[in-house]
Amino acid sequence: MFNLLSVILAFSFGCASFAQSNTESTSVQTPELIFERAIQSIGGRKSLNKITSFQLHGVMRLPDGKPAVEIDLATKKGGKVLGVLTYLGVGQSRFGSDGSTAWEQTLNGQNEATWDIISDQALSTKVRQTNWLEWFTTLPTALHTTTFLGEEVFDGENCWKLRINPDDSNTEIAFFSTATHHPRGRRTTERTNAGDITLDVYFRSWEHVGKLLLFHEIVFSQGKDNEVIFKIDRIVLDTAKNSLFELPEQITALKEEEEE
DSSP: OHHHHHHIIIIIOOOOOOOOOTTOOGGGOOHHHHHHHHHHHTTOHHHHHTOOEEEEEEEEEOTTSOEEEEEEEEEETTTEEEEEEEETTTEEEEEEEESSOEEEEEEOTTSOEEEEEEOHHHHHHHHHHHOHHHHHHTGGGGGGGOEEEEEEEETTEEEEEEESOTTSSSOEEEEEETTTOOEEEEEEEEEETTEEEEEEEEEEEEEEETTEEEEEEEEEESSTTSEEEEEEEEEEESOOOGGGGOOOHHHHHHHHHHHO
8 A cells, every 4th residue: 555655755755827729730749838837827027036935835636545645835935845744653754954064864674764965956856846836937948858648638638748857768658738738747657666557646736826817636547446635625826925935954963074
C-alpha cells in the first residue's frame, strides 16, 4: 500500500477560463502557444507575477482512503521557503530557506531528527514535489527541450500533449485541455526497485483563489485502484511573514561550525 506513496515522495515531490473550440487544428499547436494559453487560463502571467507569498495546506491519502502525510508549504519572494511534512503516526520532516541558506530536517532509521544544510537545487526539487503550481508555471523554461506530440484523452478529457525532456530517459509528458487550456497533469516513467512504473498525475477540483483559478486536488495514479490523493484544503496568497522563514537554531549552529 505504501509503494505508490514512496514513489510519489521520492520522484514527484511539487479567473475565468480562456476557452476555445475543441476543433482547433493540431497543425497550428506549438509548445509556446500551449504554455501561453495555459498561463492565461488560470489568471495570466501578470497576476502570477504579483504574488509575493504562497501558502498551502493539505493531506495525502493512501488508496484505501487513510490519511498518510499532512503537508504545509510556504514560499515567499527572495527565495524564502518553509515546508513541513508530517507522516501521521511516524514523525515529521522539514525543509526551508531564509533566502540565503537552504536546509532540511529528516528522520533517520530510528526516527530521530537529523539536520543538514543543502544546495539551492536540492531545495528547489523539494518545493516542486509539493507545489505543483510551480512545476506548471516554470515549464516554459524548458521550451528548448519541449516537443508537441499531438492529442490524447487524459483523465477523461481531450488534451494536447507535450514531451518536456525528449533527450532524457525519464521522459515527462505534460497534458493541457484542448477546451479550457488548463494544465491537466503529467505522465512519467519512474524507476523503482520493483522495475519501471508509469505514474500519471491528475489536476482536479479547480477553485478561485483571488484572481487565480487553481487546482485543489492532485491524484497520483498507477491505475484506478491504485491512487494516492493529495487534497489541498487551503491556499493563501500574500500574507506570509518573514519570521516564518527564520533559520532553526540547529541550522544556525551548523553554519557556525562551518565558519570556524
